[in-house]
Amino acid sequence: MYEFPSLPAPDPRDVELLTTVQQWWGQGVLQLQENALQLLRERAEQGEGWAAALGSWLAMQQGSPEGYERSIDFAIQAAEYGFSGQLSMALNNTIGMIGSYPQLADRISDLVNAGAWWGAPGFDPIGQGWNALHSGQPQLAVQLMMLPTPLPLPVTDQQLSGMVHLAQARIKEINSLADTARQDGSNVAEASAEARDRLESGSVTALATIEAASTDAQAAINQALVDLETRARQAGLLVSSTTSEATNVLYDAEAKRNTKESRSSWRLGLGVLGLAAVVAVLPVVLHYLHVGPKYSSFEQIALHLVSTAALASWAGVMLARARSRDQAAQRAHDLSTAMGTMISYSSQIRDDAERERFMTVMGQMILQAHLTTNSKGGGGDESLAGMLALMNMVKPTALPASST
Incomplete structure (x- = not known):
């Protein structure tokens, strides 16, 4: 139809x-x-x-x-x-x-x-x-x-020519489709044969590849564990060093601040003391040079004594403050040295419990020395008691370590 x-x-x-x-x-x-x-x-x-x-x-x-x-x-x-x-x-x-x-x-x-x-x-x-x-x-x-x-x-001839032209065009399209279908069939056959060969040869190599991969994976896991442990130790040492440096920076900053204040107070005290001496001597010098008002002997002595006592009192306060700052600076330097020594020694202790106990005791001693006011009575006794407690805590754990 x-x-x-x-x-x-x-x-x-x-x-x-x-x-x-x-x-x-x-x-x-x-x-x-x-x-x-x-x-x-x-x-x-x-x-x-x-x-x-x-x-x-x-x-x-x-x-x-x-x-x-x-x-x-x-x-x-x-x-x-x-x-x-x-x-x-x-x-x-x-x-x-x-x-x-x-x-x-x-x-x-x-x-x-x-x-x-x-x-x-x-x-x-x-x-x-x-x-x-x-x-x-x-x-x-x-x-x-x-x-x-x-x-x-x-x-007519023209009509026949037109129909022949159309027929030839359709035949070309059909032949093109047939060639494409044959080519697609050939490609499918080749792909099927190639896939079959790969499946047969791949089953054997796959087992070997899996075994080799398993061995390599196990070795890589072991190596990763070793690297992780090494890096963990390095990280712990780095954290300890960083903590020590941060603490030392605080102590050093305090020491520098105290040193600066001590030096300033010392210079100011010496200047005031010299000024007091000059004030004490100046009226006498002027009196002998016949300059200024005339004073009786009692007025001169009272004036000298009052001015000299006031200036000497201020100079004494400044000198005492300078001495206190000087001692605080020395103390900060000592605490910084103690902190660095504690971290250095603790890195050499392999027993975790012993190292933790050492760090705890030394840290308490350093903090106690930092927070305790500087007094002549009791400071030495507390330090001596801390050292004895440290020796008692470290000694029992050190003996088994030395016996091995």
Whole structure:
């Protein structure tokens, strides 16, 4: 049973070509219309019959003898590619214009020989496509114009040539599909054989690969454990060193601050003491030089004693403060030395419990020495008691270590 063709899927380039032709033709400029016909002629020479049919229809709209001549040429070319709908329309228009343009009579035989007399007036695919284009549907316009209108039977050489051309094109498509199918079948067979060979050979190598990978993984795990332990020890030592350095920085900062304050207070005290001496001696010197007011012996002695006592008291306070800061600076230096020594010794103790106990006792002693006020009574006894406690705690754990 014969099946009517459905709307084909046009090439996007054909849609763009048709839009350009419509824009140029609609401006009514002769040169632009000639350019539009040239575009259609080039596309028709590439085997697109709808472009030749459209060229025939547009050339007919020019209404000139040259336009009718081009319309007949386009219609015959379109019929050769299976688009014979324009033959009968070109024949009707040519017959109607013989009275005005007698020279067109010679072309009627060309249209008849091409099979125009077989066509009957009816559906105009090109005219309807042009109307669709003006309605803003270029896609539909191309689809309508691409509908072939072959004759029921091939009766002329041109029609036979058109059918042969279409048949050859379809045969090429079928052969291409057959070649593609054969190539795909060959590729599937090769892929199947290759997969079978890989599966057979891979099963043996897979076991060996798994065993080798298991051995390598175990070795890597063991090495990773060793590296982790080593890095953990290094990290612990680094943390201890960092803690010691941070603590030493605090003690050193305090020592520097106390030293600076002690030096300033010492200098100020010495300056005040010298000033007190100068004040004490100056009135006596001025008195003997006969400068200034006259004082009695009692007034001079009282004035000297009062000023000297006041300045000497201030100088004594400043000197005492300087002495206190000097002792605090020395103490901070001692604590910094003790902290560094504690960290250095603790890194050499391998027993964790012994090292922890050593660090705890030494840390308590250092903190106690730092927080305890500097007094002459009791400071030495507390330090001696701490040292005895440290020796008692370290000694029992040191004996078993030495026996091994």
